[in-house]
Amino acid sequence: MSLPDYQSFMTPLLQCLANGKTVKLKEIEANVYQSLSLSAEQLKLRIPSGKQTYAYHRLGWAKTYLVQAGLIEQPKRAFCKITHKGLAAIQTGEQINNQYLNQYPEFLDFKTRTKDTNNSLDENTTSLVNSNSQKTPEELIEAAVDTLNTNLSDEVLQAVLSASPTFFENLVVDLMLAMGYGGSRKDAGQATQYTQDGGIDGVIKEDKLGLEMIYLQAKRYTNKTVGRPDIQAFAGALDMHRAKKGVFITTSSFSKDALEYVGLIDKxxxxxDGKQLTELMLTHNLxxxxxxxxxxxxLDSDYFIED
Structure with missing residues (x-):
């Protein structure tokens, strides 16, 4: 179930502050969530960094925008209080959102403010606080990064597909090393001979001491799906080496039978697959x-604490 956008938090937040008390946001967040009828599942959703729930993240941005419009004030650190303008806004009965806040000069100034007042914001920057935006600025940044990474993943996959099979086998070993297996390429990982691999394309130590080895299989396919027979053959190759652990990496995808098979064997x-491969390459800068x-x-709140 999707979560209401941050603008939906504005009206209930003002209503929870309507008694005029100065409170911390944490003290009233439960009341705001109740007003929005958020479910337990919705309240568990966390932003990609994992540091906050989406609900509290959006509540915080709702407060920020209301502060910028002058409907909420912050009389002291970490506390907030409704203003006369905020009370008047509630009494109108209108839905408080960015479009509503556009009537306040302070909010318009917030939308266009820059360090150099002679330079206007470009269209992309202004869209971060656009009236039609349903995401917070941080969520928009994360979405933009996701888009860039998706495009980059496609480019990386095409580059891998354009490389030779031998290069791909070495790439797989490099990736395992980048992920922290075995130490250095010299003493931990090696690609086997291309023509005589016996179903094994690479070997890497699980740790620096080499107490156990991990065997690798790499298949550089464009359209072909890796099926159960391929995985069975790899499992057989592991038996030949008396190995219990293996990683099968492909640029394509795995069939349902292949995915089910690995859950049935003791190895x-x-x-x-290709999507996971490029994600790992981006994560580990390969x-x-x-x-x-x-x-x-x-804000570094600790800095402003006076002895």
Missing amino acids: RIVLV GVSTKQVFEVKA
Whole structure:
């Protein structure tokens, strides 16, 4: 079940502050959620970073926008209180959202404010607080990053498919090393001979001491789905090496039978398809480089505590 956007939190937040008391947001969040009839499942949803629930994240941004419009004030650190304008807004009976807040000069200033008042925001920046936006600025940033990473994943997969089979086998070993297995390529991982691999494309130590080995199989397919027979053959190759653990990586996908088969055998075989492969490559910076870094600052409340 989807969660209401942050603008939906504005009216119930003002209503919960209508008694005029100065309170912490945490003290009234449950009342706001109750007003919105949020379910237990909705309240468990967390933003990608995992640091906050989506509900509290959106409640916080609703408060931020109401503060910028002058409907809520923050008389002291971490506390908030409704203003006369906020009380008047409730009495209108209208739904409070970004469109409603556009009537306040303070909010319009917030939408267009820059360090250099002579330079206007470009269209993309302004959209972060656009009246029609249903996501918070942080959610919009995360969505943009997801889009960029999805496009990059497609580019990475195409590059892998364009490479030679030998390159792909070495890439698989490099990926395992990047994930922390075995230490260095010299003493931990190796790709087997291309023509005489016996169903094994790579071997890597599970740890730096090499107490156990992990055997790798790499299939660079474009359209072919890896089926159960391929996994059975890999399991047989593991038997030849008296191995119990293996990783089968492909640029395509696995059939339902293949996925079910690995759950039936006593060996531990992990299947990694093309989508997971590119995600792991991006996560561990294999075949990609950082183009640009953006920092999102937050208030350091501890700094402002006076002895």
